[in-house]
Amino acid sequence: MLLGVAFVPVSPAAPVVMPGSGDHRAEKQRLLDELRARYERESPLVREMPGWTNIVFGVGDPDARLMFVGEAPGADEDAQGVPFVGRSGQLLTKMIEAMGLSRDAVYIANVLKVRPPGNRTPTIDEASKDGPFLREQIRIIGPEVIVTLGKPAANLLLENSEAMGKMRGHWREYEGVPVMPTYHPAFLLRSYTEENRRKVWSDLSQVVDRLGLRG
Ligand code: URA
8 A cells, every 4th residue: 555545556567767778878977967067066056055065966867768856955865965865755765666667767856956944945036046957957868757746846847836736637748748747745744645645646647657657
């Protein structure tokens, strides 16, 4: 009963990664490394945001078919320099595994690459300062599907200010890439109702179908 919803996990035999050539993947990793170095030099938030420890740039397969975009690093992510490793991250990992995938097979990034003090929600100004780096990350990876986790990521990529309740579960598009907005795992942890778990699983199931991951 993952997410508290009875469902049949996707067959592990499903094709989880579209094998790109090693060279292709290595080239994308090189471009991401370059972008990260540029982020350190050029992002205004690196200088303006008080109190962060590590840049949390992104993790996973640079040639992933599926990319998750969250909000901003929390305390655990800031300490380790890796996105989604705290409580929300553990739930995200379960969500990914329920889709028949592993964290290594997807790419995970955030709108902000440095932690806002006290884990507060990024301001629109902060999101617009780090947004170009996320957009470039997406362009390099070239995912077939993006899942946005929570309102700031969806609002940034879809250039709207709509509420999560309206956006979730409905396919949108970002630069020709299908986007599935769903609730942030932190929201799910706070409001761990059967209804919310069902909604998130329903959103992720649409992604599973779209990527042809059902065995
Ligand atoms: N919440 C996010 O949005 N991103 C993280 O990396 C961790 C928690």
